[in-house]
Amino acid sequence: xxxxxxxxxxxxxxxxxxxxxxxxxxxxxxxxxxxxxxxxxxxxxxxxxxxxxxxxxxxxxxxxxxxxxxxxxxxxxxxxxxxxxxxxxxxxxxxxxxxxxxxxxxxxxxxxxxxxxxxxxxxxxxxxxxxxxxxxxxxxxxxxxxxxxxxxxxxxxxxxxxxxxxxxxxxxxxxxxxxxxxxxxxxxxxxxxxxxxxxxxxxxxxxxxxxxxxxxxxxxxxxxxxxxxxxxxxxxxxxxxxxxxxxxxxxxxxxxxxxxxxxxxxxxxxxxxxxxxxx
Amino acid sequence: xxxxxxxxxxxxxxxxxxxxxxxxxxxxxxxxxxxxxxxxxxxxxxxxxxxxxxxxxxxxxxxxxxxxxxxxxxxxxxxxxxxxxxxxxxxxxxxxxxxxxxxxxxxxxxxxxxxxxxxxxxxxxxxxxxxxxxxxxxxxxxxxxxxxxxxxxxxxxxxxxxxxxxxxxxxxxxxxxxxxxxxxxxxxxxxxxxxxxxxxxxxxxxxxxxxxxxxxxxxxxxxxxxxxxxxxxxxxxxxxxxxxxxxxxxxxxxxxxxxxxxxxxxxxxxxxxxxxxxxxxxxxxxxxxxxxxxxxxxxxxxxxxx
Numbered sequence: 175x176x177x178x179x180x181x182x183x184x185x186x187x188x189x190x191x192x193x194x195x196x197x198x199x200x201x202x203x204x205x206x207x208x209x210x211x212x213x214x215x216x217x218x219x220x221x222x223x224x225x226x227x228x229x230x231x232x233x234x235x236x237x238x239x240x241x242x243x244x245x246x247x248x249x250x251x252x253x254x255x256x257x258x259x260x261x262x263x264x265x266x267x268x269x270x271x272x273x274x275x276x277x278x279x280x281x282x283x284x285x286x287x288x289x290x291x292x293x294x295x296x297x298x299x300x301x302x303x304x305x306x307x308x309x310x311x312x313x314x315x316x317x318x319x320x321x322x323x324x325x326x327x328x329x330x331x332x333x334x335x336x337x338x339x340x341x342x343x344x345x346x347x348x349x350x351x352x353x354x355x356x357x358x359x360x361x362x363x364x365x366x367x368x369x370x371x372x373x374x375x376x377x378x379x380x381x382x383x384x385x386x387x388x389x390x391x392x393x394x395x396x397x398x399x400x401x402x403x404x405x406x407x408x409x410x411x412x413x414x415x416x417x418x419x420x421x422x423x424x425x426x427x428x429x430x431x432x433x434x435x436x437x438x439x440x441x442x443x444x445x446x447x448x449x450x451x452x453x
Numbered sequence: 454x455x456x457x458x459x460x461x462x463x464x465x466x467x468x469x470x471x472x473x474x475x476x477x478x479x480x481x482x483x484x485x486x487x488x489x490x491x492x493x494x495x496x497x498x499x500x501x502x503x504x505x506x507x508x509x510x511x512x513x514x515x516x517x518x519x520x521x522x523x524x525x526x527x528x529x530x531x532x533x534x535x536x537x538x539x540x541x542x543x544x545x546x547x548x549x550x551x552x553x554x555x556x557x558x559x560x561x562x563x564x565x566x567x568x569x570x571x572x573x574x575x576x577x578x579x580x581x582x583x584x585x586x587x588x589x590x591x592x593x594x595x596x597x598x599x600x601x602x603x604x605x606x607x608x609x610x611x612x613x614x615x616x617x618x619x620x621x622x623x624x625x626x627x628x629x630x631x632x633x634x635x636x637x638x639x640x641x642x643x644x645x646x647x648x649x650x651x652x653x654x655x656x657x658x659x660x661x662x663x664x665x666x667x668x669x670x671x672x673x674x675x676x677x678x679x680x681x682x683x684x685x686x687x688x689x690x691x692x693x694x695x696x697x698x699x700x701x702x703x704x705x706x707x708x709x710x711x712x713x714x715x716x717x718x719x720x721x722x723x724x725x726x727x728x729x730x731x732x733x734x735x736x737x738x739x740x741x742x743x744x745x746x747x748x749x750x751x752x753x754x755x756x757x758x759x
Contacts, residue, residue: 175561175567177562177564180558180561180562181562183561184547184558184561184562187547187550187554187558188547188549188550191547191549191550276545277543277545278541278542278543278544278545279545280513281508281511281513281539281541281543282539282541282544282545283562284511284512284513285511285513285534285537285539285541285617286531286534286559286562286563287531287532287533287534287535287562287563287564288531288562288564289531452467452508452513452514452515453508453513453514
């Protein structure tokens with residue numbers, strides 16, 4: 175077993191005992207079960223005839239093709255998974271890296287026959303693995319329920335949730351890096367939330383830029399936001415993908431690449447700091 | 454290469470970079486050698502630099518100057534650290550794991566072969582005296598002593614060549630200390646090198662055959678305990694039945710220190726003269742040995758000379 179996987183496995187075992195993740199697991203399961211048991215959908219010849227949730231009509235009474243009628247549902251679900259997942263992920267994983275660096279634990283880890291970068295890598299992939307599991311469980315479960323009830327089978331929501339995981343990986347790169355400079359869950363969490371906000375601003379930089387006076391202040395805003403990860407743009411693209419809207423693949427790839435490069439750069443700073451630091 | 458640990462001119466300073474803060478010297482040109490197979494105790498007052506030295510041995514921190522070699526190699530090399538079992542002073546154990554899970558994790562990180570690892574974990578748990586009914590209990594409910602035993606079991610996994618134990622008997626009850634001493638004696642007999650850092654000097658004295666005294670980041674004394682503790686100028690003698698009956702000349706040079714026990718100061722020739730007088734006066738020598746100092750005395754003397 176590689177050391178990176180060994181570290182990640184230890185992190186998963188530790189996460190499994192945390193209330194945060196038990197709450198997430200129970201919460202998602204309860205939501206999916208509630209959806210499965212209380213969502214009544216009548217589909218006739220591929221058209222959505224009626225939909226009731228807890229006995230009340232939803233979507234009005236217009237009869238539309240089932241896959242068309244479900245697009246807004248998938249679109250909304252993609253946004254919920256994207257932003258909900260990012261925020262929950264930041265809050266629930268903020269103390270993993272600081273905990274790793276706690277006195278007694280870090281000395282023990284560093285005394286093991288593993289390279290320092292492998293400790294950082296194992297923590298990173300362990301946390302991203304948890305995010306991946308949560309995203310697949312939520313999006314897969316939701317897709318399964320709607321598929322069974324409507325006969326509309328699509329993997330688009332799952333793909334959208336994978337994009338959310340990649341964005342979370344980028345944000346966590348920054349959180350991990352912050353923990354290497356200040357061993358504090360609060361600092362790590364604030365950096366994560368700050369990056370999400372910055373990512374929303376960066377994704378809307380062209381809309382927001384006119385709010386600044388033309389000249390130096392606008393130029394500074396544009397320069398700063400140019401290097402920030404455009405998370406909201408990726409969120410829009412992911413939701414569009416889930417809602418069967420037209421998504422330009424090259425735009426998606428470029429935006430996603432920008433987000434990942436940003437996260438990788440922050441992660442490298444964290445690795446450098448960890449490699450050179452005394453404990 | 455006979456040295457398990459070899460430090461030459463090892464220095465470590467903290468802080469003071471870019472003119473910020475007051476620089477602190479934790480280790481100052483430390484030269485220290487621990488032969489393979491030795492049981493070495495590093496002793497010193499709080500803040501002497503003992504833990505810093507251990508961290509340098511394990512590449513947890515990097516020296517500012519000098520070098521340290523462990524088991525003939527650089528401790529930065531994972532292959533070298535693979536041969537080291539370490540029990541940290543402040544041991545962290547995930548509270549929701551059980552004892553076997555903790556050791557399984559340590560075994561994975563130590564990259565021990567998966568085959569037979571379960572048996573090895575059980576063997577070490579038995580050795581350190583953790584009862585089988587505790588093996589599947591969450592370690593969050595363990596006492597300090599049980600945590601120390603579990604940490605020691607982790608250090609022993611895979612029979613490492615070097616055991617670095619920082620306060621191994623901290624929080625362990627007196628009988629437990631005896632059990633741990635027994636385990637350490639077995640490890641030494643196996644050929645492992647022991648490196649102990651303990652505030653319990655009596656424990657160090659019982660386990661170690663060599664010591665080093667660290668003070669203010671410098672090694673003041675190092676060598677075999679016997680050589681360091683034995684006094685060349687003082688002897689302990691037991692005389693029976695009662696030397697005092699011999700009168701004043703016979704007790705000249707004898708310093709009573711207990712029932713029929715006397716201390717004799719001076720070199721071997723002077724000691725023989727004193728004892729000859731006592732024997733002429735009717736005393737019988739039943740026991741004679743060189744006087745020795747305990748580690749507390751050694752530490753006090755070394756620190757006060759500084």
